[in-house]
Amino acid sequence: MTDFYNNAIGHWVVVTVAITLLLFVVLTATAYTVWFERVALGRIQRRPGPNRVGPFGLMQLAADGVKLAFKESFVPAKADTVLYVAAPTIAVAAAFLSWAVIPIGLWYNVQYWIADLNIGVLLIFAFSSLNVYAILLGGYSSNTKYSLLGGLRSAAQLISYEIALGLSLVPTFMIVGSLRLRDIVEYTVHWGPYTGPIPLILLTPIGFVIYLMAAVAETNRAPFDLPEAEQELIGGFLTEYSGLKFVMYYLAEYVNMITVSALAALLFFGGWYLWFVPPVIAFVLKVIFFLFLYIWLRGTLPRLRYDMLMRLGWKVLMPLAIANIIITGIVLVAVQG
Amino acid sequence: MIQAYVPLLILALVAGGFAASNILITFVVGPYRPTREKLSPYESGMTEIVPPRQRFPIKFYVIAMLFLLFDIEAVSFYPWSILLRSLHFAGFIEMLIFVAILLVGFIYVWKKGALDWE
Numbered sequence: 001m002t003d004f005y006n007n008a009i010g011h012w013v014v015v016t017v018a019i020t021l022l023l024f025v026v027l028t029a030t031a032y033t034v035w036f037e038r039v040a041l042g043r044i045q046r047r048p049g050p051n052r053v054g055p056f057g058l059m060q061l062a063a064d065g066v067k068l069a070f071k072e073s074f075v076p077a078k079a080d081t082v083l084y085v086a087a088p089t090i091a092v093a094a095a096f097l098s099w100a101v102i103p104i105g106l107w108y109n110v111q112y113w114i115a116d117l118n119i120g121v122l123l124i125f126a127f128s129s130l131n132v133y134a135i136l137l138g139g140y141s142s143n144t145k146y147s148l149l150g151g152l153r154s155a156a157q158l159i160s161y162e163i164a165l166g167l168s169l170v171p172t173f174m175i176v177g178s179l180r181l182r183d184i185v186e187y188t189v190h191w192g193p194y195t196g197p198i199p200l201i202l203l204t205p206i207g208f209v210i211y212l213m214a215a216v217a218e219t220n221r222a223p224f225d226l227p228e229a230e231q232e233l234i235g236g237f238l239t240e241y242s243g244l245k246f247v248m249y250y251l252a253e254y255v256n257m258i259t260v261s262a263l264a265a266l267l268f269f270g271g272w273y274l275w276f277v278p279p280v281i282a283f284v285l286k287v288i289f290f291l292f293l294y295i296w297l298r299g300t301l302p303r304l305r306y307d308m309l310m311r312l313g314w315k316v317l318m319p320l321a322i323a324n325i326i327i328t329g330i331v332l333v334a335v336q337g
Numbered sequence: 338m339i340q341a342y343v344p345l346l347i348l349a350l351v352a353g354g355f356a357a358s359n360i361l362i363t364f365v366v367g368p369y370r371p372t373r374e375k376l377s378p379y380e381s382g383m384t385e386i387v388p389p390r391q392r393f394p395i396k397f398y399v400i401a402m403l404f405l406l407f408d409i410e411a412v413s414f415y416p417w418s419i420l421l422r423s424l425h426f427a428g429f430i431e432m433l434i435f436v437a438i439l440l441v442g443f444i445y446v447w448k449k450g451a452l453d454w455e
Contacts, residue, residue, distance in 0.1 A: 015344050019351050073363035077376035085360055092356035093349050100348045115344040122415060123345075144378040145389040152397050159404040166411035173418040239379050244363045248356050307454035310400075314452040318407070319443075322436060325414065332421060333429045 018114060022099055030254040031061040036288075037295045044299035071243040076142065079240065083141035088241070088248035091134035095255035097127040102262055103182045105272025105279035111182060120181045121173070124263065125166055128218060132158050134252065139237035150236025153306065157226055160313040161217040167321035168210035171328035172267055175203055181263075185271035199270040206324045208268045210317050212293075215260040217313065220253060222298035226306055261290030399451050410439055 035050065035058060042049025050057030075081050101120040103113040117123060132155050139151015173179060176187045189198050201208045217224035226236075233239075238249060265271060265286035274282035304312070378385055417424070417432055424431075446452060 012343075012347075016347060016351075019344065019348050022348075023351060023355065069359075069363055069366060071363065071367055072369060073360070073367045074369065074371055074376065076378060077373075078378055085357075088360065089353050089356040093353035096352035097345060097349055100345050114348060115341055117341060122412075142378070143389055144380075146379065148389055149393065152393060156397050156400045159408070160400060163404065163407045163411055166408065167414065170411075170414045170418045173415065174421050177419055177422050179415065179419065234379065234381070243367065244359050248359060251356075310452065310454050314403075315447070322440075325418075326433070326436065329421065329429050329432070333426055336422065336425070 015114065018112075022114065023096065026096065026099060026255060026258065027251075029258055030251060031065075032058075033254050033258060033291055034061055034250075036291065037298075040292065040295045041299050044296075065247070068243055068247050073243045073245070076144075076240050078143040080141040080143065083137050084240075085245070087134050087138035087141060088245050088252070090137065091131060091252035092248050092255075094127050094130035094134060095252040095259070097130075098124045098256075098259045101181060102259070102266070103185070103271075105185070105283055107279055110279075111272075113182070116180070116182065118178070118180050121169060121179045121184075121263075121267075124259070125162070128256070128259075129158075129162060131252070131256070134249075135237050138241070138249070142237070142240035144240055146234040146239045147237050150233045150239065153226055153233070154220060154237060157220075157224065157309060157313075158218060160310060161214045161224075161317070164210055164313055164317035164321050165214035165218055167318065167325065168207045168214060169267065170321075170325045171204040171207045172200055174325070174328055174332055175200065181266050181271075185266050185273070197270055197273045199268060199273075201268040204268070204324070204328065206320065207328075208264075210321050210324065211264065211268070213312075214317060215264070216294065216297065217309070219256045219260055219294075221257065221294055223301040223303050224309060225298075225303060226309055257291060257294055258287065261287045261294070264290050396454060403446060403451065406442070407439075 038060070039049040039057070050060040053059040053063045075084055100114040101117055101123050103111045103116070105111050135154045135158070136151050139147045139149075139154070142148070172184065176184045178184065184200070186197060187200065188196060191198075220226075235241075238246060241249060262283075265283060269286050271286075272279035272283040274285070277285070378389065413435075414432075417428065421428060
């Protein structure tokens with residue numbers, strides 16, 4: 001890749017093509033994640049799920065997309081038009097931005113990334129924070145009670161769990177000594193006869209549990225899907241959204257789910273390393289496993305109450321994460337001196 | 338160095354452009370038959386009685402303030418966590434003092450009930 005960096009025009013052409021390809025791949029993955037969720041959720045509830053459009057219902061999402069594109073698109077009379085349209089755009093842009101720094105192991109010693117930055121994980125947190133703007137602006141600009149309250153609630157939920165999410169990964173950085181995702185995946189240990197990469201969950205199991213819970217809350221998914229608590233808030237900040245504007249919000253949510261799953265695989269489960277399995281297949285398998293975990297949670301657990309949610313975030317996860325950092329620090333200092 | 342961040346800008350433009358064009362396309366291809374009822378805010382079928390932008394609980398502001406404090410704490414952990422190997426024992430003790438000070442604040446906030454939602 002470094003050769004292209006010196007060749008100005010060729011480099012940017014390659015980068016733009018790569019970005020378009022990435023967008024295409026992630027969009028396709030998102031569409032099939034929705035299909036996967038609907039089928040898996042159907043099986044959990046002992047019904048078949050989508051099975052009419054195309055083989056196994058695989059074309060269902062294409063049909064839904066076309067249908068929604070031709071729906072009437074209107075802006076409510078009292079809404080702030082510019083913000084109302086801009087909010088879902090921000091959501092999508094923020095969701096895709098994380099993928100700039102996520103490396104994908106294609107083959108042995110061949111990895112793909114758009115920007116190999118030494119502050120990788122920090123950037124991902126920054127972009128996931130942008131999601132708060134999308135939700136707050138969407139709720140505020142609709143100018144409806146339910147949207148405003150739903151937006152405020154989600155914003156409070158997102159920022160509360162962001163702290164736990166940020167702190168849960170600090171032990172990983174302490175062990176590896178880098179924020180670059182590639183360095184974290186390639187982290188090598190020398191344990192007796194074994195030399196090579198390991199899944200870091202072995203060293204930071206508590207960090208992984210905190211990460212998982214905070215990440216589910218951060219992506220607004222069950223059992224933390226308070227923003228869409230339809231019994232209390234109709235549709236939360238989504239109440240006034242319809243057609244493709246609604247789809248854009250959902251697209252952002254599913255892209256965020258895939259991002260979180262990919263991060264879990266990269267940070268805690270050794271990324272593209274899995275015995276003899278080819279790297280790209282190993283990576284995809286791990287991502288699918290975490291996506292299934294999301295669906296499994298949604299099919300199993302009831303939604304939390306709002307006070308329970310805030311209590312869990314502030315009074316359980318955050319102190320636990322700080323204790324985890326300190327204990328990891330003590331062990332590291334004791335080992336290294 | 339800053340050149341390494343340009344792909345992020347391109348990605349933001351491409352992704353944002355994709356979303357924006359999708360939204361704009363529906364304004365073109367979809368029908369447009371507005372009625373007064375359709376454009377009114379959703380109130381479960383009722384007519385809107387009170388304007389939506391009213392006062393809302395101060396709790397949200399408190400949580401936002403606390404978030405700023407503790408998120409800065411979380412961010413200050415990051416450079417430290419990366420340099421821990423070269424900071425050795427002294428650096429670790431320094432961080433412990435920082436955490437202890439923050440913990441006092443956290444306990445104060447907890448006891449004051451700022452983290453409770455009643």
